[in-house]
Amino acid sequence: MRLARMGGIGLVFAAILGGLWFFQARDKWAALSYEGMPVAETWYDWRSFNRPLINHGFLVGWSDVRGNPLWVTYRLTRVKDPHSDPRPRGFREDWRSLWPITSRDYSHSGFDRGHMAPNYAMSVVHGRASQLDTFLMTNISPQKPDLNRKVWQRLEEVVIDHFVPRFGTVWVTTGPIFDKDIRRMDSLIEIPDAFYKILVVPGSVGKPPKALAFIMPQTVKGNEPLSDFVVSIDTIEQRTGLDFFSDLPDNLETRLESTVDSKAWRLGRVSRLPSRY
């Protein structure tokens, strides 16, 4: 009898603590993503199953099965005097991943440790703690050097150097794409076939939001114009099994995700900009 009562009290406390955790987490999920974080279209499908990890300034949808983040979301805003702290020395294991993933798992694999939330932009906009979090292995995905160090880097530079100053606020959703055939590195981390990046400038009164989306395959040469890789968000949803921006009113969401609107972004002017380095 007494045992049952104590058990009951324990359950009530657990429920209260769990509830508090959930509501706090839910607030952070909402604050770190635009109109709802990405969700798997089929919740029981292991291929798109992921769980949200909260970091300073960005959110990660982590897949323990693939050993990759399936999506990362963050907001970039204009800052007056952009400067970044020095690049940290190394990549760090994230204790939250089910399988321990370390920097060494990428060594001699032929793949770069590719940031999803980027070091420089996060440092400039969100500060040191955020910058350090971008070096967690749960923010890293295997990228071929010609992608990571060339055209993907150019895309990230255009976002932080041109789009953010021009529009004030840009929401970014980015991650890997896995086609049906599964290839893994020796460390069993799965190798993506391509990467996507979705940019959204939020709407204002009487003005709908605008989006620009890219898919870049691992096989790029690196000197292609960015405009070669523009796609609709619908295409990315089909290839990832994720649903983006699901909190938008349906008519807005449908329009945003089906249209390709590179003119409004004046992409042509920055499409062939060389990397700064």
Place this chain on the structure above:
DNA sequence: TTTGGTGT
């Protein structure tokens, strides 16, 4: 280097 690699 606003991307990364390798090594101790």
